[in-house]
Amino acid sequence: MLKGKTAVITGGTRGIGFAIAEKFLENGANVAIAGSRKETVDKALERLEGYKDRVMGIWPDLVSPDEVKAAFDSVKDRFGSLDILINNAGISSRTSIYDYTIEEFEKIIDLNFKAVFVCSQAAARIMKKEGGGVIINTSSMVGKFGQPSGCGYPATKFAVNGMTQSLARELAKDNIRVNAVAPGVTRTDMVASLPKEMVDRISQNIPLGRPGEPVDVANAYLYLASDMASYVTGTILSVDGAAMN
Numbered sequence: 001m002l003k004g005k006t007a008v009i010t011g012g013t014r015g016i017g018f019a020i021a022e023k024f025l026e027n028g029a030n031v032a033i034a035g036s037r038k039e040t041v042d043k044a045l046e047r048l049e050g051y052k053d054r055v056m057g058i059w060p061d062l063v064s065p066d067e068v069k070a071a072f073d074s075v076k077d078r079f080g081s082l083d084i085l086i087n088n089a090g091i092s093s094r095t096s097i098y099d100y101t102i103e104e105f106e107k108i109i110d111l112n113f114k115a116v117f118v119c120s121q122a123a124a125r126i127m128k129k130e131g132g133g134v135i136i137n138t139s140s141m142v143g144k145f146g147q148p149s150g151c152g153y154p155a156t157k158f159a160v161n162g163m164t165q166s167l168a169r170e171l172a173k174d175n176i177r178v179n180a181v182a183p184g185v186t187r188t189d190m191v192a193s194l195p196k197e198m199v200d201r202i203s204q205n206i207p208l209g210r211p212g213e214p215v216d217v218a219n220a221y222l223y224l225a226s227d228m229a230s231y232v233t234g235t236i237l238s239v240d241g242a243a244m245n
């Protein structure tokens with residue numbers, strides 16, 4: 001479904017991002033995995049050894065326009081184009097409003113939201129010259145109703161939804177589609193860090209009766225990245241077992 005296309009996946013070293021990388025590689029894409037450190041990127045690349053001709057790693061500071069531009073240019077140099085950007089890197093928080101430090105709040109805003117702006121800008125500049133492309137952001141089910149602690153996290157996901165819908169409108173004329181996927185509870189390290197009782201309680205309220213697997217979520221990215229979704233832009237696709245619907 002993605003033969004000959006090149007994708008950058010931020011937060012591609014594990015969890016949902018890694019599942020997207022595998023899914024895209026299975027479907028013929030070239031993939032650049034963007035992680036926070038060379039060591040974690042190298043570990044992810046080792047797991048993708050079978051695809052070594054079509055996969056590379058980058059580790060720019062995602063809020064630095066210069067570093068991101070240089071990294072995306074290196075992807076274009078290696079594979080000849082940049083067709084798909086997946087803004088997926090993210091960190092979560094459960095800190096109470098009474099305990100938040102401004103540093104923790106800014107760290108979440110920086111990675112979950114500012115980086116989406118910086119990476120989208122850098123990618124859109126390349127895609128416009130190439131005649132089009134696809135940007136897909138990772139939102140969350142908590143970007144609909146919020147959550148009862150760690151207010152910075154859902155706030156960034158509401159912001160990501162706003163960025164998605166706005167950029168879809170702005171970039172349509174340049175043939176760049178912009179969508180988001182809003183996962184529900186998905187079995188990754190992010191969820192492993194939550195108390196078991198909390199995960200059990202959340203799972204009981206999922207109509208499909210189980211948490212999502214990273215591959216459940218990756219399938220939605222494959223659809224949105226492919227030409228199957230050629231008339232889909234500005235949408236926020238829930239992949240949450242109807243947890244919050």
Ligand code: NAD
Nearest residue numbers: 011013014015016036088089090140183185186188189190
């Ligand atoms: P994860 O913790 O398994 O992976 C997070 C990824 O982000 C890793 O690849 C990590 O290297 C990367 N990352 C962290 N800090 C970074 C930094 N400073 N610079 C670059 N990369 C950095 O989490 P996940 O569950 O796979 O989450 C991926 C995305 O999905 C996030 O945006 C998260 O908010 C969203 N999400 C997850 C769930 C869930 O239940 N797991 C639900 C809804 C949304």
